[in-house]
Amino acid sequence: MIAVVSALGMTAVLSGCGLTGASGDVTLKLVAADYGNSAANSSEKYWGALVKEYEADHPGVKIDVSVYSWNDVDREVKKMVDAGNPPDLAQIGAYADYAAKDLLYKAGDVLSIPVQADFVSQLSAAGEVNGVQYGMPFASSTRLLFYNKSLFAEAGITPPRTWAELAADAQALKAEGVTYPYALPLGPEEAQAETLQWLLGGGGGYTDDVGTYGIDSPQNVETFTWLKNELVGKGLTGPVAPGELNRADAFAAFADGEVGMLNGHPSLMKIAAKKGVKFGMVPMPGADGESKRTLGVADWMLAFKKNGHHEQIGDFLDFVYSEKNVVDFSREYDLLPVTTSASRAMAGAEQDRHLKPFLQELASSELYPVGKTSWAEVSAQIKARIGKAVAPGGSPSAVLTQIQATATRAESAHQ
Known part of the structure; x- marks a missing residue:
């Protein structure tokens, strides 16, 4: 199967x-x-x-x-x-x-x-x-932040509203021995979803207000720099490198009680409930408060x-x-x-x-810019490259610039 x-x-x-x-x-x-x-x-x-x-x-x-x-x-x-x-x-x-x-x-x-x-x-x-x-x-479908209520209670923490609170919660979960304090699936299965949710929380996105690709915008570079330094670099995303962690595996780990927090869609409720995980859901945190926009x-x-x-x-x-x-x-x-x-x-x-x-x-x-005929190619590039932005020695700016270059070429080719 x-x-x-x-x-x-x-x-x-x-x-x-x-x-x-x-x-x-x-x-x-x-x-x-x-x-x-x-x-x-x-x-x-x-x-x-x-x-x-x-x-x-x-x-x-x-x-x-x-x-x-x-x-x-x-x-x-x-x-x-x-x-x-x-x-x-x-x-x-x-x-x-x-x-x-x-x-x-x-x-x-x-x-x-x-x-x-x-x-x-x-x-x-x-x-x-x-x-x-x-x-x-x-x-x-849309996304919410799922959290394990039992693990949060053991760590004495409450659901985060900001990135700073999310990082602090992740530190507390790590101190309690939680395998994945925050599961960050940037693997090839659905990296474009996790990526966009974080970009939105940082005030950015894949396109600007007029629909032009702006993947390497200052806001987006700042978002992935924060992820690299404050979550991945501090060992708060678990034993599997984000670029190698797929959504399905992150969901399965959550259902097994190994994940403190992750970005999830409605089907995760049934998966987690079937395994007896007590979970809560809150809006995805943003840089300065609840994210004003969420992934659809x-x-x-x-x-x-x-x-x-x-x-x-x-x-x-x-x-x-x-x-x-x-x-x-x-x-x-x-x-x-x-x-x-x-x-x-x-x-x-x-x-x-x-x-x-x-x-x-x-x-x-x-939503993704699905009205663009270039989107399929751009999405494939995000899946292939974005994990490198948060890897040790990786450069968020360089990776986002590479993806932007691909987007610009693809957009020109399809016009």
């Missing part, structure tokens, strides 16, 4: 699985990613139930769904597109490359006005290229133009994005709803109270 990770950090295990309903006059092919962590809660089951319900009321339409693991789904869609046979719909991790090649319907070409207007504004904006929405958000992540639904059927695509997507279906999906996989109506419903529901802190963070979240 191979565990893999989506843009949201969710694990999934299934390879390609086909789902087909009753025959009809029009067949829509949908390729979707799996958010489950076993066959019992696979997305194959989710889409199977959804398709059955839709086709019962739409006898002239057949939905043919193929579900792939996150290890395969983006590659499978690319193979279909390269072969000149794209699916009608793809629920995957990125959209900008296909939009740049004019392969996608605009969201407004397929969705009804009420459905398009119902998307959470931050997510809707992140789906735009040059002010036009092509990426339709399908699932979202989204996965996307794409509608390809090649086969036509925009009316049938739109009608099916209006069904997919109904309040009930968005709520059901979000509850099944501990993700945040991508629509305002579903967010409102879950914010007021007792059964969703564990997600409320993450929902509150969504309003102030900042």
Whole structure:
């Protein structure tokens, strides 16, 4: 069983699985990613139930769904597109490359006005290229600081609000023999997430106010200099070098009671609770107080133009994005709803109270610059290089400058 990770950090295990309903006059092919962590809660089951319900009321339409693991789904869609046979719909991790090649319907070409207007504004904006929405958000997540309540009680400390307090707490945890006082996963699995959360806390980010890459900005250099000197350099991030520590391993260590603090998303709640870890969650600390912005992540639904059927695509997507279906999906996989109506419903529901802190963070979240066709290349460079910025003898300024140079070249190449 191979565990893999989506843009949201969710694990999934299934390879390609086909789902087909009753025959009809029009067949829509949908390729979707799996958010489950076993066959019992696979997305194959989710889409199977959804398709059955839709086709019962739409006898002239057949939905043919193929579900792939996150290890395969983006590659499978690319193979279909390269072969000149794209699916009608793809629920995957990125959209900008296909939009740049004019392969996608605009969201407004397929969705009804009420459905398009119902998307959470931050997510809707992140789906735009040059002010036009092509990426339709399908699932979202934010981050909070998780801390081990038992370890904090033993060390006599309280959750931090600032970086200075976080470092002091980490020192106290280290003195108590905690293996990872603060787990800093800057390994290749999801380094771009941990990096952006820290940059936001330092008043920076990947881009400036007008969307231009500013990875080597003074604020960002200062942030990684602080991380190198005050956390990593003082032995407060555990026995594994941050550049070699992956998110999944950090989560597993937290569930095993070896981590005092780490930056986590909703799925960590279930992982930790299953192992009996008593944990708390607070907003991520920033340089001078709670971080004013937090990391937001989204996965996307794409509608390809090649086969036509925009009316049938739109009608099916209006069904997919109904309040009930968005709520059901979000509850099944501990993700945040991508629509305002579903967010409102879950914010007021007792059964969703564990997600409320993450929902509150969504309003102030900042997503990756996924509207840039250069982002995939830049993200790969961050994953490959950023750990070196905090390594012994490493230079935050030099590493960030190298990544910025890559970003500048990639941006020019895609214009």
